[in-house]
Amino acid sequence: MPPFEVMLTMLLHHVLPALGVSATVTAAVSFACGVKHSPLAAALGLSTGAGLVLWLNHTWTLVPGDSPWNWLPWLALAALWIGRWARFLDVHSRGLLRAATAVAVAWITIPAETRQEHAWLAPAFAALVFVQWTLLERVADEQTDGSVPFCLALIFLVAGFVLIHASIARLMDVSVALAAALVGVAGVGWWRRLDTGGVVPAVAVMLPGLLLTGKFQTFDEEIPWYGYALPALTPLLLAEALPIHHWPRLARFALMLAAILIPLGVAVHLALRAGPLVFE
Amino acid sequence: MFRLTALALVSLTASVASAADFPLTDKNTTITFVGAKPEGTHSGGFTTVTGTASASDNNPTNLQITLDIDMNSLYSDNPKLTNHLKSPDFFGVKSNPKAKFVAAKIEKSGDVYKITGNLTMIGKTNEVVIPAKIAIIEGGLSLTSDFIIDRTQWGMVYGKGQIDDNVKLSVRVKTK
Numbered sequence: 001m002p003p004f005e006v007m008l009t010m011l012l013h014h015v016l017p018a019l020g021v022s023a024t025v026t027a028a029v030s031f032a033c034g035v036k037h038s039p040l041a042a043a044l045g046l047s048t049g050a051g052l053v054l055w056l057n058h059t060w061t062l063v064p065g066d067s068p069w070n071w072l073p074w075l076a077l078a079a080l081w082i083g084r085w086a087r088f089l090d091v092h093s094r095g096l097l098r099a100a101t102a103v104a105v106a107w108i109t110i111p112a113e114t115r116q117e118h119a120w121l122a123p124a125f126a127a128l129v130f131v132q133w134t135l136l137e138r139v140a141d142e143q144t145d146g147s148v149p150f151c152l153a154l155i156f157l158v159a160g161f162v163l164i165h166a167s168i169a170r171l172m173d174v175s176v177a178l179a180a181a182l183v184g185v186a187g188v189g190w191w192r193r194l195d196t197g198g199v200v201p202a203v204a205v206m207l208p209g210l211l212l213t214g215k216f217q218t219f220d221e222e223i224p225w226y227g228y229a230l231p232a233l234t235p236l237l238l239a240e241a242l243p244i245h246h247w248p249r250l251a252r253f254a255l256m257l258a259a260i261l262i263p264l265g266v267a268v269h270l271a272l273r274a275g276p277l278v279f280e
Numbered sequence: 281m282f283r284l285t286a287l288a289l290v291s292l293t294a295s296v297a298s299a300a301d302f303p304l305t306d307k308n309t310t311i312t313f314v315g316a317k318p319e320g321t322h323s324g325g326f327t328t329v330t331g332t333a334s335a336s337d338n339n340p341t342n343l344q345i346t347l348d349i350d351m352n353s354l355y356s357d358n359p360k361l362t363n364h365l366k367s368p369d370f371f372g373v374k375s376n377p378k379a380k381f382v383a384a385k386i387e388k389s390g391d392v393y394k395i396t397g398n399l400t401m402i403g404k405t406n407e408v409v410i411p412a413k414i415a416i417i418e419g420g421l422s423l424t425s426d427f428i429i430d431r432t433q434w435g436m437v438y439g440k441g442q443i444d445d446n447v448k449l450s451v452r453v454k455t456k
Contacts, residue, residue, distance in 0.1 A: 058440065064375070064436060067372065167363045168369060169439075170367075219374075
């Protein structure tokens with residue numbers, strides 16, 4: 001366990017501000033613009049809550065220097081607004097726009113030498129962003145109870161756990177800030193029965209992006225590649241909620257939680273095998 | 281004719297001796313650092329450095345120094361900390377594998393010399409002014425320098441407020 005001071009600092013500097021700001025903004029926009037615009041409220045809540053915390057804590061830059069990985073937060077922000085715009089298009093145009101964004105994100109974020117070394121990586125990353133975006137937005141549209149952002153928050157927390165065990169606290173900070181902001185959105189979403197799908201484009205970019213950055217930037221080789229891949233792929237399991245959308249709210253939520261807890265538990269186990277954290 | 285040839289040889293030898301080149305390697309050059317936080321300090325360094333120092337007339341103020349540091353060779357007093365220092369929290373070595381120091385000007389300042397140069401690391405170049413004891417004797421270069429840099433000037437802002445911004449650096453060069 002990290003020392004109390006470290007956890008208190010994380011709570012005061014990352015968790016509470018991100019949660020408070022995202023909840024306040026989501027609630028304010030949903031009241032001001034009406035429930036019809038709840039995806040916009042959720043998108044604004046996530047971007048202001050997480051963005052403010054990352055900026056205040058100097059964690060907006062993921063990697064020091066001019067690394068392409070640093071584009072990730074900007075691309076996530078761009079995806080949020082492209083996602084907002086895509087909602088007004090027909091199904092085919094929306095799909096094309098999402099696919100084009102996913103490809104652009106993959107090619108801009110992953111450094112050229114990494115793309116050349118692993119030819120499959122950028123297409124796989126782009127495919128994952130596209131599938132998660134498409135699938136999760138549909139699930140969130142149907143589950144207007146905050147369960148999707150809550151599950152995503154849990155996944156980001158585990159991603160942060162993996163990343164700190166890979167000795168990259170900066171990426172963990174980003175994961176925790178996003179998790180806290182998502183909890184804020186989830187709380188308001190549950191209270192006001194909002195469509196929180198507005199957060200999905202940013203999540204689809206940031207979650208696999210952070211874990212990929214971690215895998216390629218770490219010097220701790222103890223965590224195997226699937227230790228990073230599991231949390232990145234876990235959101236796909238939330239699709240199980242689609243065929244059971246008529247179930248009672250709590251039962252559906254319990255099943256979604258149960259499904260994601262299994263791969264997340266394995267990821268935590270793999271991270272713990274990397275050895276204890278050093279805080280002295 | 282013989283005298284002329286001898287004179288030419290002597291003057292050539294003298295000019296070679298007056299412009300000395302000192303290759304800098306990890307065998308004759310060490311760079312170490314000490315980082316601090318309220319709970320204590322950690323020390324480390326770099327095992328792979330390469331470069332050259334050349335001086336005309338054996339005069340330290342004419343020294344031209346270029347030093348490349350392989351950031352992958354970073355070490356510390358704890359293997360887990362070494363990995364953390366190489367990570368994007370600090371040096372981001374996978375994206376920034378090299379650091380470089382190029383001396384621009386060396387001036388005598390009392391008993392020591394003042395080296396003004398550009399230190400490039402993490403993709404950012406900043407001018408540093410460092411005090412050093414320099415001696416060029418018997419065809420060898422000896423340089424000792426202890427100084428402090430502010431890591432945040434190179435964008436290394438992780439842990440600000442919990443880890444000191446100032447890092448103590450020590451450079452030792454002894455080519456003979």
